Amino acid sequence: MKQFDVPVFYRSxxxxLIKKKRKEKDKLKKDFTPTLLDFGPVQIFLARHFGFCYGVENAIEIAFKTVEQNPGKRIFLLSEMIHNPQVNADLANHGVRFLQNTEGKELIPFDSLTKEDIxxxxxxxxxxxxxxxxxxIGIPIEKYNTTCPFVEKxxxxxxxxxxxxxxxxxxxxPSHEETRATFSHASANAPSVVVKNMAQAQRLATYITGASPAQNFYEEFKNQYSEGFDVEKDLQRIGVVNQTTMLASDTQAIADFLKQVMIDKYQLTKATIAERFADxxxxxxxxxxxxxxSVLEMLNTPADLAIVVGGYNSSxxxxxxxxxxxxxxTYYINNSEKILSRKEILHYNFHTKQEILTADYLPTTEPIRILITSGASCPDALVEDVIQKLISFYPGTKSIEEIIAQIANT
Structure with missing residues (x-):
């Protein structure tokens, strides 16, 4: 796979070293067990796969090279490059300005742009x-397009x-940038509708079967269907795709459910399913x-708590x-500063969209066993910072340098 030129301050x-060693021993990526880092009083279990993905590294490389190669030019981002506050702040500090927020609200008028802008x-x-x-406007979009190839897929x-x-x-x-983009591209070619979850898929099924009056669809799925959508005609042949970052099990369950709805309604067989449901x-x-x-495998490890590092608006x-x-x-944090002390942690509840303060989050017995992973837009350096902060609370722990030397010799 291509190696990207990502700023060194995002690396750890x-x-x-851990990722290099795991890759050498598991080239086919069949081993999803976590990596144990035994610091003595603290045992950290790192998920097999986490952190920057191909699409994120590609986007970061293009963005920073664009800044470097175009001194003096006005450079804008349509919205956040990725859902990580540090990366977006770094780009802003390099003079990049944001045209929209993550909901698509205009921050800088498009009519203020010129063909000389990037x-x-x-x-x-x-x-x-x-x-x-x-x-x-005359702005070339191909050269500075960092769209993830898996989104384009x-x-x-x-x-x-x-x-x-x-x-x-x-x-x-529906409000996520990727889903808005996918909906735009899909609806240019075919009738399209977004479902948030299984509950909405089940409601959509009532319109497929005719159990719900067709006219109710337009209010129930307001702002989630393409222009000119005809409920009675456009739900007779369907295929399911997804925002690439959704839970795999949820997407599969929705696809299986809607497939069965079509089978039951049209009395389909394995030989005829393609007449109504796309593969x-x-x-x-x-x-x-x-x-x-990797997280599912990591969760088979007995542990006291889990810490997940990443942007709070990262799907x-x-x-x-x-x-x-x-x-x-489980404690969801976006950097090590949220670990206030051995006694308190400030973490994000993504259900209520609020940060909350929790006391006594670390157990009193040792060794403490902590599971750690991070999102695909989170720099590895932030994960190392979290590990460093946790072990700093315990006298007598091995240093990160000692662990690096130990791994290097295995």
């Missing part, structure tokens, strides 16, 4: 309408099934799959938190 000597398209991609606005899959007259069902968060297989990216599988990170919460106390 400890984690780079506009970076973030890893999530963007809508066809925004692409057209930039092209009409979903767009291509949508176009392929649209060509066969299937309606596109998108499992995703889209999985459109989650490899990193989402690997990170989620892929919140799903890792969701998996951990099912098994043990």
């Amino acid at each position: 000597n400890l984690i780079s 506009v970076l398209i973030p890893a999530f991609g963007t809508t066809l309408d925004i692409e057209k606005k930039l092209v009409d 979903v767009w291509n899959r949508s176009a392929a099934i649209a060509a066969k007259d299937y309606t596109i069902i998108i499992h995703g968060k 889209t297989r999985d459109t989650l990216c490899y990193a989402t799959n690997d990170n989620q599988t 892929n990170t919140s799903h890792l938190v969701e998996l951990c919460e099912e098994k043990l106390s």
